[in-house]
Amino acid sequence: MRKGLLIILSGPSGVGKGTVRRYIMDNFNLEFSYSISMTTRPIREKEVDGVDYYFVSQEEFQRNIDEGNFLEWEEFVGNRYGTPKDKVEELRNKGKNVLLEIEVNGATEVMNKVNDDRVVSIFLMPPNLQALENRIRRRKTESEEVIRSRLEKGKKEMKMSDRYEYVVLNDDVSRASQEIVDIIKARIKRK
Numbered sequence: 001m002r003k004g005l006l007i008i009l010s011g012p013s014g015v016g017k018g019t020v021r022r023y024i025m026d027n028f029n030l031e032f033s034y035s036i037s038m039t040t041r042p043i044r045e046k047e048v049d050g051v052d053y054y055f056v057s058q059e060e061f062q063r064n065i066d067e068g069n070f071l072e073w074e075e076f077v078g079n080r081y082g083t084p085k086d087k088v089e090e091l092r093n094k095g096k097n098v099l100l101e102i103e104v105n106g107a108t109e110v111m112n113k114v115n116d117d118r119v120v121s122i123f124l125m126p127p128n129l130q131a132l133e134n135r136i137r138r139r140k141t142e143s144e145e146v147i148r149s150r151l152e153k154g155k156k157e158m159k160m161s162d163r164y165e166y167v168v169l170n171d172d173v174s175r176a177s178q179e180i181v182d183i184i185k186a187r188i189k190r191k
């Protein structure tokens with residue numbers, strides 16, 4: 001059986017990766033599983049443990065690093081985030097497509113590590129920096145200091161968008177989602 005696609009969706013914090021992913025899940029006939037990451041970040045009000053992330057302590061995260069359980073992990077603005085390895089492999093080996101929503105350093109590591117030709121990398125780009133800032137602020141989940149750090153990090157990440165096969169502009173959620181679905185469907189068809 002052919003391995004499922006590994007779809008990497010990156011982009012700066014606040015660009016709307018989660019919104020686009022949920023829009024695709026709700027509005028398109030495209031089968032993929034979302035890989036739930038592990039994080040040490042405190043849970044936000046609307047988040048659900050085991051749905052948005054597995055929220056764990058520093059100790060538990062470290063234990064998973066030591067046991068080699070991550071495909072990749074990174075520190076991002078003071079917190080750690082990692083992709084559990086076994087689940088991704090298990091799903092892909094069953095022919096299921098898996099989507100990772102991760103930041104640029106982790107994405108680069110995955111691109112280097114997973115060297116089969118069934119990896120698709122997509123960078124979601126905000127229309128401008130103001131739009132990014134507005135979105136992060138509207139979320140009302142982070143302190144001013146964290147907002148600033150996330151924006152700085154986002155600017156650096158945008159400069160690394162050329163590492164990806166595709167850059168999709170998030171000027172409109174339904175348009176951007178359609179573009180991403182088209183990219184993925186074309187790739188599924190490719191031998």
Ligand code: 5GP
Pocket residue numbers: 011012013014017037038041072073074076081082083101102103104105106107
């Ligand atoms: P947030 O705190 O806003 O949920 O996530 C911060 C950043 O970490 C986002 O860019 C998000 O996509 C990224 N991220 C989430 N999970 C992972 C992961 O498992 N690995 C890596 N490298 N980044 C992740």
